[in-house]
Amino acid sequence: MGLIDKQILSVMIFIKRTEMVEKAKNRGLTHPEVVACSQELDILLNRYQKIA
Template identity: 55%
Template sequence: MKSTKHSLLFNIEKTRLEMILLASQHGYSNPHVVQCSQKLDLLLNDYNKKVKTN
């Protein structure tokens, strides 16, 4: 199922806030923070692809 731009933006912001919270609790090199950062990268890439195609 493809995400809409609105839902992608929502998930990007949610993941960004989660990453900030995890980093403040565990440090930037914690595996959970890195995993969250990678998830955020994928979401941002998906969003950029959607923007470029429209």
């Protein structure tokens, strides 16, 4: 993965984190949509760490 891929992944992480925070504000931390969003964010963060 190159620099561009890392930058794209950074943007994807920012977007997913923002989405998760908004859902948590509206639905609560344990809502299934929030948990699913958190799991998706974890996957993105793990991918980012592998290339960092």
